[in-house]
Amino acid sequence: MHAFSALLDSLIYTRSRNAKLKLIADYLLATPDSDRGWAMAALTGDLDLPGVKPAMIRALIESRVDPVLFRMSRDYVGDTAETVALLWPEPVVPVDPAPLSIAQVVDGLMHLSRSDAPAVLAGMLDRCDAEERFALLKMATGALRIGVSARLAKTALANAFGLEVDAVEEVWHGLSPPYESLFAWGTGAGAQPTPADVPVFRPFMLAHGLEDGRVDLADYAAEWKWDGIRVQIVHVAGITRLYSRTGDDVTGSFPEVAAAFSTPGAVDGELLVRGEHQGGTLEDGGGAASFNALQQRLGRKTVSAKMQADYPAFVRLYDILFDGAEDLRELSWTDRRRRLEAFMPRLDPDRFDLSQVIEAEDFTALEAIRAGARDAAIEGVMLKRRDSPYVGGRRVGLWYKWKRDPLTADCVMMYAQRGSGRRSSFYSDYTFGCWTEEGELLPVGKAYSGITDEELKMLDGFVRRNTLNRFGPVREVEKTLVLEIAFDSLHESKRHKSGVAMRFPRIARIRTDKPAAEADLINTLRRMIV
């Protein structure tokens, strides 16, 4: 636990992405199995510890810490794990001096029962110093929340062993902690693990903005850019899984979609909600509601039958990665499209339709079609290189997105402050930032409007749970939440370190589906300066 707790401590005080990558990679190289596997599970949020309930933590606190002192300190510190770690008294009776391994801690946490939980946890805490106590309690109370995304931890692992991060990502979901076969592959002691019988996630192919102008439609196919959420649906060995943009398993949120997909293969598309009132102007079935309707379905672990009936989900497919066990990713877009069209009749038409290719004579004609699109679920146009294979990540020149309203940016929340009037009890004013090329986050603006009361409560909760520091009325938060900000125009600014200032910024969307590391670069914003 000692090395792991030192790692967490360093990560908390490290801003730069590269420095974080190095810290984690060095730790993984210096730590033996199975501790490094458990550490990876903790860092990626994949440490599933069913045994630890909040009531157990409460009983633990009551057993050794003065509850009044705890409450006062917690209000000040803002984090349960940190508060208990600080207030935990020295053991009265000498304890086993042998250091605890992470594997021992995980084993202890995995098998807690209601009655013995306080004693077992206290026994472990007595063998820890303050830093180790913090790490142990962070693991026990859920997510670490130390500003490290799952993607960053996997990238560090890939760097440590000279692997491709997408190759790590690909096998990751088929493996479970402590990932012995993954480390064996990394150290050369074993072959690359195969995800043959597991419906694993494959990294999504992503797009660049169409910055300067035009492409030749002889080389690029045009499709509508639907305003839904990206999903990958995989069916293997009788199991169907839905994965989100970040590779999270969201099958539980859309059970009707998973139930309707029982053909072996893996497809890529946009999840939408059927809408009878909005849209529906397109020949290809139209009828998708705006993003607001979809929002009702997001972030739920399970959904009621009423939810499914009121907001029926369906997926508009635009790519195919596997047909059965046949990997199609090396094929060109044109060939994959043909395979996708051949795959469609095997699917339930209530739940799946094919995203139409827009037929336009040339780019000027496409511009006119795009300008005329009225469907509530259309956000712009995608341009896809016809001869390109399906490659995970964002590669220049293969896919472009050409949004209708280009004046939005994905930013990361950095600071929050209480509002005024009706909002004075909520953290409702947010300062957000974008990345420099060196991986530093610099503030680019401040916004407090554009969200519903429900979203305000959610953001307020996020701020309270993820406070890193307090400066008077301002709270600095973990840099993990992406906010899509809309603004009227962008100007050069000498007052801001980022060099840019937004006019009338407002929150367009809370992007829980996007990792903070993928928020926009300041250089991207600079191109929008008027």
Ligand SMILES: Nc1ncnc2c1ncn2[C@@H]1O[C@H](COP(=O)(O)OP(=O)(O)OP(=O)(O)O)[C@@H](O)[C@H]1O
């Ligand atoms: N026909 C389509 N083909 C590909 N992607 C589409 C299509 N329709 C909608 N999309 C969405 O557009 C996104 C393409 O942009 P990008 O790859 O940059 O992802 P992103 O960062 O999530 O984008 P954005 O925030 O602009 O939606 C996809 O992730 C997908 O969710």
